[in-house]
Amino acid sequence: MTSTEEVESISEKSERLLNISMGPQHPSTHGVFRMKAVLDGETVVKLTPVFGYLHRNHEKLAERTSYLGNMPYTDRLDYFCSLTNNWAYALSVERLAGIEVPERAEYLRVITAELTRLQNHLAFLGFLLNDMGVWATVLIYGFREREKILDLFESLTGARMMCNYMRFGGCRCDVPDGWVEEAKRITDELPGVLDELEQLLTDNEIVVARTQGVGTVPGRKAINAGLTGPVLRASGVNYDVRKVDSYGVYDRFDFSVPLGSVGDCYDRFMLRLLEMRQSLNILKAALNELPSGPIINPKAKNRNLRPPAGEAYGRIESPKGELGFYLVSDKSGTPYRYRVRPPSLVNLTLLEDMCVGQKVADVVVILGSIDIILGEVDR
Amino acid sequence: MTEDKQLQDELALYGVHLTLLEQVYNWGRSNSLWPLQFGLACCAIEMIASVTARYDLGRFGSEIFRPSPRQADLMIVSGTVTKKMAPQVVRLYNQMAEPKYVLAMGACAISGGPFKGGYNVVKGIDRYIPVDIFVPGCPPRPEALLNGIIHLQETIRRQKLSGPGKARHADRDQPSEYAIPEEGGRDLVPQYNAETWRPSWQGGGK
Amino acid sequence: MWLVIIQLKIGIILTFFSLLFAVASLAERKILARIQNRRGPNRVGPCGLFQPIADGIKMLIKEDVVPRKADRALHFLAPIVMVAPMVLLFGILPYGGGLTLVDLEVGLLFFFAVSSVSELAVFMAGWSSANKYSVFGAMRAIAQMVSYEVPLVLVAITPVMVAGSLSLVHMVEDQAGYAIGVIPNWFVLTPWGIVGFLLLFVTSLAEANRTPFDLPEGESELVAGHLTEYSGFKYALFFMGEYFGIFAGSGLAVALFLGGGGAPLPLLQWIPPYLWFFVKLVVLVGIVIWVRASLPRMRIDQLMDLCWKGLVPLAFVNLIAAAIWHYSGGGWQGWILAGGLLVGAYLMLNRVVLRSRCSWERKYYLAKS
């Protein structure tokens, strides 16, 4: 249906329609997202997302801050996954300035990134179930495990959430004593937790009824809209930047990319569970094979970095999808242009298509299944 | 008040315990602070974490996050307030029922934090609504939030309902609602609510 | 004298249920906390026991906000209309042991007549608030309550049919005694009774707007539904009305299917029946809280499907099964005939209603490259 037809058909029935505004303060909009919805009874006729309630001028600020000074800002993009954000930014700067990364640092990056993925997906499950109306139970189970991972981050980087860990050419600090053993212990523990969650959720009749066939996105449409990450793979498209680009040392690990078949909320939800298992495989291997050596390239310059003129795009597979940083340098100490490709924002483009024709209650679940973080959407 | 206190202590020596109505009133309020379910940015995640198993805000009777401002007692401004969001925050505050409290969580809510230099960030929510407790950090750890809430509880227990220095909600001269700022071209209009905040050159400051 | 005794009874019953309300609101938070590996309120008084008092004080003194566009009269009346009928319901529950207040000949009818008034209260609350979410919540609530009243009444009719009376006291008397000396004659221990009890439990969850049927005030969708604009004591009254609804619903289930104040074993008959009644009631309330901690919410269309395509037909079949049971004398033939009928009906409904919408089996590929 074209947009004019749509508007006409809406105005025709306008007597029966109800306009409601969900957000920016709404229990299920994951922050300050807002949706203007037009409802016919319980069915969504039209849905307009409204962005910008958390626009913190990230890109503008970055263009007047030094390259290194931007690192802490990237933490606050997708505030669940500060380490992957760090990595993506470091990767772009390394490409821009042509900096090599030592092996140990690459391994540490993989380990921290996969841990980030785990804690993100754990929290995702909790939030999704919260949106479905479980009174925080799954959320708290998820956060219980997440706290363990955050402990690892804290002992490694000094901060629970805003890690600011990666540096151009390596990582900021080496692992403390006993950290690897602790990480191994937690990796060994997690499969049990995942089994538990799977038992609790995947066969739950209400969860199945609420998610199957809701917000279905066919693979072709998903590709056209530029979706990435688990949302894309749930539609059955085999696209994972870790495999496609094999940045870092991902080519050394044996892992597979789970793919869904239908592309509805249930698939998106299941994919996260399956991805966590794959992440655990990577983690196990990486922790065992962690080589010794320097953690940062001694030749790499971090302070007062003035990369040669040019442009670079670095992308990684963040837990939410393809996270890319596009940088243009004019040889000065600050980026000339700094642009983030946030997976959450791009994944939101299909929100209206997913929601129209569904019930109001589904909108909430669909939004939850996309897994957005407003810090990244609005920047 | 001091005489009352002396009398109370003296009587307590003889086994007579007096409780002022005010104390009961404050005790009830302080132990049942229901926060507004309202997250702004990064700090919101730590706010959620403070409800979860390890930190358990519920021990203090505050785990009931009410999504409707009418039923909430405490507004935790958890994160960056942008110029687009500030009107909504003030509106939410106005919608809350007295007695109501505001906890500014994190650097952004206190002062704009790392994003203070940006063109779209409000430099502290205390410019628009009266903040009772500031919890610094970027983001503050859940323990810090718990500490802030415990401090708030103590503040509430000390509040007086009459006489000089009475609590804000008991004072008829103090407004219960504040002007909602609007988009005004360069900046929000008004730039701050004079009842609650003044720039330093006008004798403001904490 | 007669008046004094009646007043005493009313006093005891009201005190008990008000206390139970306070305890249940704390227990709900505590049980939820334990299920979620937390501690729950434990700072106020010993083990957090005074938490409900603190909450009560706060609710009492909280400002009463009435939106400018709201209909003041209805906004004020709605909480009263919500709580008053629920309190009336406690009057006819058969506690046994002399505590029963009134033995109405049409007790069950009274129960449904009075409890149906709360629908109007929800409507008044939702409409008078002049808030879109409130109206939405009220519409959902009314649709849900009207629909679920049908299976509720149908299920409640089965014990009436077997006991031959609408009086709850008479129904409890009908379940007295023990088969083979140990097994109590409760209706729940018959094929139609199990089904009836489960149906009654599910439908009264829906009538009380509890998880998984808490759509009218579903937080994640409607903020707080018809309660969105209520603050302070009016909100507390609604809260109380909801709890009283749960208590009354559980009390009905105890009276109709769980033998009222009957002891589960002949040995335990020295304990007064009203204590048994309250124990059973409290257990049911505990299950309601447990359900809240562990189930997601249903969607409105699934809710209606469940009611009209699942519960209503099953309730009708249950009615027939009860008749068969009754006329076959209740022996093993009754078990085979009524049980077979119910199991068959359940399997059929299960296939038709529950599984048709979703394909459970999903395939996931693990791509290597």
Added chain:
Amino acid sequence: MNVVLFIIAALILVGALATVCVRNLVYCALSLAATFAALGMLYLALGAEFIGWVQILVYVGAVAVLIVFVILLTAPDRMRSVGPLFSRSRILGVGVSLGVFGTIAYAVHKSGSLKGSLSMPAETDMQSIGEELLSSYLVPLEATGVLLTVALIGAVLFAREEPVEGSEESQESKD
């Protein structure tokens, strides 16, 4: 006893008048519910327990709620005011109401129940009502049931929208 009856009668009258006179649809509906409830009380006061509670269950619990629901569904904007109090054809209205009143008054007068003192009928308990319904009045009962079923199906048929091409109907069949 008489005082109670008079109070109830007053309640019914006030409720009925409010139903007609109040210019707010929701208030009308709620006053109607109050009238029904008062009627139920009247039955109860006269000792007809069964019919009294049925009145409340059916009329307050179901009919009034349905009316309210319909108001919510159909006229959310017009809820706050409906047209003027008096219709234009006043004479016709007066005529009709006089006619109705006359008929009822005549029937009551003719029935003879006003002559003697009101004698309470013997116990009308549930048992006898049920037996009467299923023996003497079986055919009317069944006929009423059939009529109601037909009305229900008819209402569903009327209420169902004509399926527009590509609308929910066809989508549902695809699922």
